[in-house]
Amino acid sequence: MLPSGILISALFFLCSITGTDSVNIVTLGSIEIFSAHEWFPSKPTVYFHCRGEENKTVLPDVKKTHVLYNFKGEESWQPLTELPDQKCKRCGFYEKDKFKSDDVFDEWELCAADFVDGKYLRFKENEFNATFICPLCNAAADSEKEQGQITSTKRSKRNVALIVIICALASLIVMAGMVAAYKYWQKRKREQDQARFLKLFDEGDDIEDELSLDPVF
Structure with missing residues (x-):
């Protein structure tokens, strides 16, 4: 067994790393797609993906247009991604295509600072309307704002x-x-x-x- 002093030092080191590179978990609260890009859209396969990440989060329940799908954030395919405090990610919604490259609903810069009270709304005309949930996002910005108000x-x-x-x-x-x-x-x-x-x-x-x-x- 390792001495207790070494274990405590290791735990302190891990905690310091976690505090330095803190991330914010993002889940999908709701989505409604307005159109399918397939020529024969029987059941479109919609997924969420961020550049630099290997995984593509397929939304298995989203199969019809003009239907509002609500989620609890506890689904097996959740969460969508994790955001650093001070860096954005290039993310988007896509539709799998069997005969050509996947179709793009929309791509944008997803940032922790975009969330207000833990929510972020994304609307793309004629494409989709979605709500993202991240309770801890923008907490650092709120803290800095509050500190700035106190300083002022x-x-x-x-x-x-x-x-x-x-x-x-x-x-x-x-x-x-x-x-x-x-x-x-x-x-x-x-x-x-x-x-x-x-x-x-x-x-x-x-x-x-x-x-x-x-x-x-």
């Missing part, structure tokens, strides 16, 4: 606090300037009053000198 709220609060502080400092500076100006005005007024008083005193001395009489012996 914190930034707004920080800006408001900064504005309040700047206004308070500006008010203090204005008040200090007004006090300094008032004190300067008082000082100038005292100097002017003192100068006026000295001028009056000097003028009084001059009048006394002019009115003074010579002494009598």
Whole structure:
């Protein structure tokens, strides 16, 4: 038996790998095909396939046009594929053809970010209407969005606090300037009053000198 320390390290390593390369399971919720591409469409064989994957998911129940097929996600052929968080897959619906290459209903980029509340709707005019289910898809984007909103709220609060502080400092500076100006005005007024008083005193001395009489012996 391996030592417990090695087992714990191995489990931690596997968990870290799983967290790094997390995938999202995609199932088919419903589909309705509007037309068959076979010249003699007795029962068309419709399948789902993503480029780069070997398996083609045949939809055994889908045999008639203009019929809405609903699924629980527990069927033996489910799930359709797995999506990484940060990468899309080129996928599509196809119809097997006995005499030539398979017909294409539609091909598109299937991305985890396309899912809203775990659902993604795909409509192709005159071809099909389908609903895909992926409860964990776009969870990372929602988390980033929520984190962005929290960051934006914190930034707004920080800006408001900064504005309040700047206004308070500006008010203090204005008040200090007004006090300094008032004190300067008082000082100038005292100097002017003192100068006026000295001028009056000097003028009084001059009048006394002019009115003074010579002494009598």
